[in-house]
Amino acid sequence: MPAFQANLRHDKKHRITRKEVLAARVVRLYSDAGDVALNPFCGSGTTPAVAKRHKRNYIGMEIDEEYSAMAARRVRVANQISRRGIGCQISA
Numbered sequence: 001m002p003a004f005q006a007n008l009r010h011d012k013k014h015r016i017t018r019k020e021v022l023a024a025r026v027v028r029l030y031s032d033a034g035d036v037a038l039n040p041f042c043g044s045g046t047t048p049a050v051a052k053r054h055k056r057n058y059i060g061m062e063i064d065e066e067y068s069a070m071a072a073r074r075v076r077v078a079n080q081i082s083r084r085g086i087g088c089q090i091s092a
Contacts, residue, residue: 023050031056045071049078 023046027037033055039047042060044067051058052075060075062068 020046020050023047024054027051027054027056042071043067045074049074052078053081 027047027050031037031051035056037047037051037056037058039058039060042048042062045060048058048060048071058075060071062071
């Protein structure tokens with residue numbers, strides 16, 4: 001499945017952003033659908049967004065409020081895409 005790159009506009013960009021292709025590979029390799037992906041350094045939310053699209057639950061932790069807001073937006077976008085049938089289906 002091709003990775004989705006969200007067009008998010010931020011005043012403050014995270015200085016280290018991981019490619020979604022890499023995060024998707026790790027999520028799929030080390031977990032099954034329904035498992036929990038833990039990301040204690042969530043940053044801009046790449047891992048939680050990818051986990052959501054691949055039917056994984058997630059726990060993301062971030063101490064910076066701006067990065068946390070970025071991650072929340074990114075997960076919301078992933079959820080909207082999943083509900084439209086692009087990617088995977090997420091059950092609430």
